[in-house]
Amino acid sequence: MLVAGKHLRTIGLGDDGWSVEIIDQTKLPFAFETVRLRTLEDAVRAIAAMQVRGAPLIGATAAYGVCLALRADASGDALDRACETLMATRPTAVNLGWALDEMAAAVRNLPQGARADAAYARAAAIADEDVAICRAIGGNGLSLIRAVAEEKGDNGPVNILTHCNAGWLATVDYGTALAPIYMAHDAGIPVHVWVDETRPRNQGARLTAWELAGHGVPHTVIVDSAGGHLMQRGKVDLCITGTDRTTGAGDVCNKIGTYLKALAAKDNGVPFYVALPGPTIDWTMSDGADIPIEERDPAEVSGIAGRAEDGSVARVDLMPDGSAAANYGFDITPARLITALITERGVCEASAVGLLSLYPERRG
Numbered sequence: 001m002l003v004a005g006k007h008l009r010t011i012g013l014g015d016d017g018w019s020v021e022i023i024d025q026t027k028l029p030f031a032f033e034t035v036r037l038r039t040l041e042d043a044v045r046a047i048a049a050m051q052v053r054g055a056p057l058i059g060a061t062a063a064y065g066v067c068l069a070l071r072a073d074a075s076g077d078a079l080d081r082a083c084e085t086l087m088a089t090r091p092t093a094v095n096l097g098w099a100l101d102e103m104a105a106a107v108r109n110l111p112q113g114a115r116a117d118a119a120y121a122r123a124a125a126i127a128d129e130d131v132a133i134c135r136a137i138g139g140n141g142l143s144l145i146r147a148v149a150e151e152k153g154d155n156g157p158v159n160i161l162t163h164c165n166a167g168w169l170a171t172v173d174y175g176t177a178l179a180p181i182y183m184a185h186d187a188g189i190p191v192h193v194w195v196d197e198t199r200p201r202n203q204g205a206r207l208t209a210w211e212l213a214g215h216g217v218p219h220t221v222i223v224d225s226a227g228g229h230l231m232q233r234g235k236v237d238l239c240i241t242g243t244d245r246t247t248g249a250g251d252v253c254n255k256i257g258t259y260l261k262a263l264a265a266k267d268n269g270v271p272f273y274v275a276l277p278g279p280t281i282d283w284t285m286s287d288g289a290d291i292p293i294e295e296r297d298p299a300e301v302s303g304i305a306g307r308a309e310d311g312s313v314a315r316v317d318l319m320p321d322g323s324a325a326a327n328y329g330f331d332i333t334p335a336r337l338i339t340a341l342i343t344e345r346g347v348c349e350a351s352a353v354g355l356l357s358l359y360p361e362r363r364g
């Protein structure tokens with residue numbers, strides 16, 4: 001996507017050809033800063049501290065983390081250690097484990113001297129595949145938005161509600177949930193996005209709003225609890241969210257609060273779509289209740305960071321000293337609440353039958 005007129009991806013190699021450059025997403029939207037990852041530890045820190053986040057980008061960063069580890073030590077033990085350490089960074093997004101398995105499979109049987117180069121080649125392919133997948137998701141979701149626009153005719157823009165950030169910042173480029181929105185906008189379809197702020201880390205207010213503004217897409221940030229009201233008033237035509245892990249039966253794990261939007265959508269007859277790349281499907285699971293839900297530092301709930309009037313960025317406390325806070329990162333939206341899944345291979349029912357119709361190689 002474009003940042004100040006320059007086409008950027010969220011991750012790529014630096015000028016030296018081996019270090020890895022990322023956008024430090026903890027600084028957005030108040031500052032645009034890139035960071036160089038030079039060691040496995042840098043990659044681990046970037047994922048754990050959420051300098052990079054979003055399921056597909058976590059996977060791509062982990063892949064490059066393996067490259068950095070093998071560059072320093074290409075032994076089998078080093079490979080195992082790198083995969084274990086990266087795997088422990090965040091538990092919910094399945095793309096992390098998927099990417100690490102892909103990397104291990106690409107290098108394990110090679111002579112040590114060939115492993116680092118092979119790792120860089122596989123990591124680059126994972127990043128390129130993610131871009132192609134997200135572009136295809138965009139095309140498939142575009143048809144859904146176009147159909148609503150045609151039905152609405154001159155009755156205003158297509159109003160789309162999204163939660164968290166599932167735009168290009170959460171992937172290598174284009175995004176998942178936002179890819180169809182960018183394509184609709186670029187195709188001249190009038191769209192307007194309701195952006196859930198997405199407490200506690202505010203990925204909606206900080207990242208989705210920044211992305212949409214950068215691309216010129218009309219949008220409005222709302223508090224997380226406003227979606228139901230807007231749906232009752234007929235101000236939401238459809239919802240599109242991303243997902244961090246979707247079971248083989250179509251249950252969707254996504255940022256905390258997604259389930260409540262799906263309930264409100266069901267009650268109001270608003271279509272609720274989830275956009276996902278194939279690597280976000282966990283074929284080993286059929287019940288969303290089995291997905292590990294990340295519990296993060298309660299300090300993310302008890303305080304908030306923002307820009308003060310003097311331009312400085314500071315964290316302020318929101319709660320009385322001594323009150324407890326709990327910080328569940330994700331929730332499960334059961335398949336029955338989801339109108340359809342938008343994948344790179346097409347749109348399908350949120351069910352095992354639906355997913356297997358698009359990924360027949362997974363049968364049995």
Ligand code: MRU
Nearest residue numbers: 053054055164165166242243255
């Ligand atoms: O905790 P995060 O920011 O890594 O959460 C991931 C997300 O951005 C969302 O849950 C998103 O909708 C799925 S990733 C495309």
